[in-house]
Amino acid sequence: MDFDLNERQAELVRAAEEVAERKLIPMLDAADTPEGVNGLRRTMAEQGLLGLNLPEELGGMGVPLLDTLLVTRALQKAAPLLGGIAHRSSTGAVGAVAEYGTQAQKEAFVIPSCKGEIGISIGITEPDAGSAATAMKTSAKVEGDEVVLNGSKQFVSFVNNNHYTLVYCRFGTTGRPGDIGAVIVPHDAPGFSHSEGTLNMADELLFELYFDECRVPKENVLVDGGAFGKLISVYNAERLGSISRMIGSAEAAYEMALGYAKERKQFNRELADFQGIQWMLADMRVKLDAAALLTWRAAATAVKTGLPSPTETSIAKVFTAKAAKEVCDDAIQIMGANGYTKEYPLVHRYAEVRGGSIYGGTMQIHKNMIAGAILERSSSQWKRS
Numbered sequence: 405m406d407f408d409l410n411e412r413q414a415e416l417v418r419a420a421e422e423v424a425e426r427k428l429i430p431m432l433d434a435a436d437t438p439e440g441v442n443g444l445r446r447t448m449a450e451q452g453l454l455g456l457n458l459p460e461e462l463g464g465m466g467v468p469l470l471d472t473l474l475v476t477r478a479l480q481k482a483a484p485l486l487g488g489i490a491h492r493s494s495t496g497a498v499g500a501v502a503e504y505g506t507q508a509q510k511e512a513f514v515i516p517s518c519k520g521e522i523g524i525s526i527g528i529t530e531p532d533a534g535s536a537a538t539a540m541k542t543s544a545k546v547e548g549d550e551v552v553l554n555g556s557k558q559f560v561s562f563v564n565n566n567h568y569t570l571v572y573c574r575f576g577t578t579g580r581p582g583d584i585g586a587v588i589v590p591h592d593a594p595g596f597s598h599s600e601g602t603l604n605m606a607d608e609l610l611f612e613l614y615f616d617e618c619r620v621p622k623e624n625v626l627v628d629g630g631a632f633g634k635l636i637s638v639y640n641a642e643r644l645g646s647i648s649r650m651i652g653s654a655e656a657a658y659e660m661a662l663g664y665a666k667e668r669k670q671f672n673r674e675l676a677d678f679q680g681i682q683w684m685l686a687d688m689r690v691k692l693d694a695a696a697l698l699t700w701r702a703a704a705t706a707v708k709t710g711l712p713s714p715t716e717t718s719i720a721k722v723f724t725a726k727a728a729k730e731v732c733d734d735a736i737q738i739m740g741a742n743g744y745t746k747e748y749p750l751v752h753r754y755a756e757v758r759g760g761s762i763y764g765g766t767m768q769i770h771k772n773m774i775a776g777a778i779l780e781r782s783s784s785q786w787k788r789s
């Protein structure tokens with residue numbers, strides 16, 4: 405067991421930080437439109453920052469999941485939008501296409517995603533199927549050369565900036581998880597529409613998606629049922645990507661507060677001279693290191709098993725989601741009223757990591773899964789009728 409970054413990892417992170425500083429951060433002002441995001445995505449692709457863990461023959465960089473997460477954390481620390489784009493193009497929905505897609509699907513979706521030409525959202529949540537995701541009702545029926553979708557999704561991220569959504573849907577009518585498969589739906593498909601979006605606490609838009617006899621070529625069916633478990637196995641890599649983003653944001657908040665504590669004087673002394681502040685900084689460092697180690701463990705295990713262990717992923721998620729909130733909260737406290745204003749990015753960093761306790765399976769759902777593994781029982785929460 406070696407806890408130091410190897411040469412390749414250190415170089416990847418250093419290069420990502422350098423490109424972010426020199427090329428990408430100057431592009432952020434123009435990235436509040438889909439065109440601006442497309443430009444940023446293409447530049448990130450040119451710089452080798454997309455599709456990090458995806459195979460080289462599909463346009464990816466072919467690096468291990470752990471290296472991908474290290475780069476995601478570094479880019480997120482530089483700016484949340486950079487972390488988000490890097491995450492979605494490597495550990496996001498595109499990962500399911502790379503894992504389960506046909507060769508034609510890989511060529512149509514994975515290669516363009518690695519080139520920064522397209523982005524893919526993920527649509528799982530529905531009005532009556534949040535934590536109980538397998539209660540989803542959106543249906544898919546193959547008719548000739550097409551698949552026809554009916555239903556709706558909600559709280560889907562980044563739809564305005566992406567070109568496709570990987571939609572989890574029901575191919576059968578048994579009402580059981582075994583019906584669930586997934587279709588790659590283009591945002592210009594007939595019968596597809598989405599809401600204008602609702603702003604969340606971190607000022608990001610979350611969208612409702614509507615499928616009204618939505619017709620998509622049959623070749624866009626990724627898996628046609630019996631696949632919920634398979635989809636969630638890949639989704640654990642997506643979870644690790646978003647956990648790395650939380651660590652990146654919390655690291656950024658910590659570093660800002662640390663710098664401030666060494667500059668700001670009260671009672672004729674630096675804030676960093678007060679033991680009350682020193683203990684906060686120590687607690688923050690302990691939480692950041694522990695969160696990273698749990699996350700890197702889940703990623704390192706994936707090298708042996710192909711995909712991340714569900715329990716290790718849940719443990720990393722439960723610890724990090726809480727730790728990241730606490731670190732950002734302490735950073736605000738150390739910076740006093742300045743930290744609480746939107747002049748500084750801490751409020752936004754807090755708002756962003758706050759979502760991590762909810763998306764990708766809530767904290768409570770992940771604790772149910774950990775308890776199920778400890779007790780060797782099913783973690784199913786369904787009331788038996």
Ligand SMILES: Cc1cc2nc3c(=O)[nH]c(=O)nc-3n(C[C@H](O)[C@H](O)[C@H](O)COP(=O)(O)OP(=O)(O)OC[C@H]3O[C@@H](n4cnc5c(N)ncnc54)[C@H](O)[C@@H]3O)c2cc1C
Nearest residue numbers: 526527528529534535559560561759762763764766768785
């Ligand atoms: C920032 C953000 C981005 C998101 N992006 C996407 C996206 O791109 N695509 C997508 O499909 N979805 C997305 N979501 C939706 C997210 O996946 C759901 O919000 C999540 O699954 C929880 O569902 P819900 O909000 O309906 O809460 P509910 O399921 O209604 O839960 C409400 C509360 O009850 C608790 N609870 C529920 N069941 C149990 C139980 N069995 N035991 C203990 N407690 C329980 C929950 O933990 C929670 O605290 C996003 C959400 C957020 C906040």
